[in-house]
Amino acid sequence: MKLQSFTVLLAITAANATKINPLHIKRQATASSSVSTATSATVAASSVSSSSGTSATSSSTTGISTGTATAVGAPASATWGTSYPPLSQISSGMPSEVTQAVTTTYTAGASPTYYSGADPLPTPFVFNAADWPAQDKLPDTSSSEVQEWMEELDGWDIPDLSPTVDGTCVSDPANVANASARGWWTCGGYTRDTDITVCPGKPMTWGTSFDDGPAFYTTKLLHFLNEQNIKATFFDVGSRCIENPNVLIDEYMSGHEIAVHTWSHPHLTTLTTEQIVAELGWTRKAIKTILGVTPTTMRPPYGDIDDRVRAISLAMGMVPIIWTRTPSGVSFDTFDWEIPGGVVTSEASFSQFEGILGNASTLEDGFIVLEHDLYEQTVDMAIGYTLPAALNHNPPFTLEPIGQCNGIPYTNMYVESNLNTSFPIANGTSDGGIDTDGDGTGDAKSKNSTSSASTSSNGGFTQHTSLSIFAMPLLATLAALVVAL
Numbered sequence: 001m002k003l004q005s006f007t008v009l010l011a012i013t014a015a016n017a018t019k020i021n022p023l024h025i026k027r028q029a030t031a032s033s034s035v036s037t038a039t040s041a042t043v044a045a046s047s048v049s050s051s052s053g054t055s056a057t058s059s060s061t062t063g064i065s066t067g068t069a070t071a072v073g074a075p076a077s078a079t080w081g082t083s084y085p086p087l088s089q090i091s092s093g094m095p096s097e098v099t100q101a102v103t104t105t106y107t108a109g110a111s112p113t114y115y116s117g118a119d120p121l122p123t124p125f126v127f128n129a130a131d132w133p134a135q136d137k138l139p140d141t142s143s144s145e146v147q148e149w150m151e152e153l154d155g156w157d158i159p160d161l162s163p164t165v166d167g168t169c170v171s172d173p174a175n176v177a178n179a180s181a182r183g184w185w186t187c188g189g190y191t192r193d194t195d196i197t198v199c200p201g202k203p204m205t206w207g208t209s210f211d212d213g214p215a216f217y218t219t220k221l222l223h224f225l226n227e228q229n230i231k232a233t234f235f236d237v238g239s240r241c242i243e244n245p246n247v248l249i250d251e252y253m254s255g256h257e258i259a260v261h262t263w264s265h266p267h268l269t270t271l272t273t274e275q276i277v278a279e280l281g282w283t284r285k286a287i288k289t290i291l292g293v294t295p296t297t298m299r300p301p302y303g304d305i306d307d308r309v310r311a312i313s314l315a316m317g318m319v320p321i322i323w324t325r326t327p328s329g330v331s332f333d334t335f336d337w338e339i340p341g342g343v344v345t346s347e348a349s350f351s352q353f354e355g356i357l358g359n360a361s362t363l364e365d366g367f368i369v370l371e372h373d374l375y376e377q378t379v380d381m382a383i384g385y386t387l388p389a390a391l392n393h394n395p396p397f398t399l400e401p402i403g404q405c406n407g408i409p410y411t412n413m414y415v416e417s418n419l420n421t422s423f424p425i426a427n428g429t430s431d432g433g434i435d436t437d438g439d440g441t442g443d444a445k446s447k448n449s450t451s452s453a454s455t456s457s458n459g460g461f462t463q464h465t466s467l468s469i470f471a472m473p474l475l476a477t478l479a480a481l482v483v484a485l
């Protein structure tokens, strides 16, 4: 997902049009008009039942509904339930649906009931532009906030790695040649033991997650997940959180895990250390301000992480979570994020997912897949196709949030309720510090040196086993092309 597409989605004003991908302009123009015209009729793509027993490829009827939204981003009344279009109609040019209301409106002081020790929700979030960096832009690193967060890096050995050119492989042969040494996931899939990339020892388990919200169609996804009693992990973008705070609250209060996914969705390896701190810090602050909790996990956009990004994330108390990738270089990416721009068809994306499921069923570990709740198309793919395909698989997959499938209880997903004093600062090496670069020696002083160093399954890091090499069909070539873009 390009930064530009975020700019488009957020800034319906299209203030930065010169940087916008034309495909995204077209897409956004459709979405914008549908939610800003209170009396316009919104053509529904379908009214297919989304019960778990419904075939993902069944045909559907077409219906029409009248939109009632009055403002961009404001949820309308729930018109569509959890219906979804036929697969062939999920495309860059599909009609936009009316956005749905949150599943429940929560008041300040309400507390999650699904884990103990949860603080009540803070007073309702009121957006004040002066309190936040500009949305979808790299935050200013000279702010007092960023300078304060920089102090969290004290005592950590942040690898002295220069930023990559643009976070892609084709632009950066020098760093590609050094990718193994710098632990660069993007070019070669290099991980460290501190990364979460699978659900260890849990075959047939899908650590389910959605990235880039909270957004206009996240509520539709939440309705479906509630209906199916599925919990997931949401990697939230700070700029979206302050834009859609009630959707973020809905995610959290519905029992989904909340994790950090940066402020403006850059390739983190391209940034200076201060910029990375700013991206993570502002997102963490947005979530804390709205929910009252501080996530202990994060996901780098595009999976673009290296040892420097890793060390910074861990120093700030956030464990990196990527998605499953085979040793042969095929990542468990559905490419759903390419559908809105017309780069990938819904059929190809779903075929990719079916390939993932077919191979995942042979693994000793559970798996993690990249999917998104940012766009209408990606939400429809999830509720109509990928989630039902996993649920209807024989034997069915178990769907769990990523923390849960890694043995991390809800309490430990947030600083305020974390019961494991060695998490996320785990002592994985003999000299008592965490090893972020895989050289066998610690790169940080433990911040909990007086606590017992538990690396048990209730929140410690888990050493994942290697996946066997297996062939992925269909979009492997496309994957390489996308990386090259």
Ligand SMILES: [Zn+2]
Pocket: 001, 211, 212, 261, 265, 301, 302
């Ligand atoms: Zn993302």
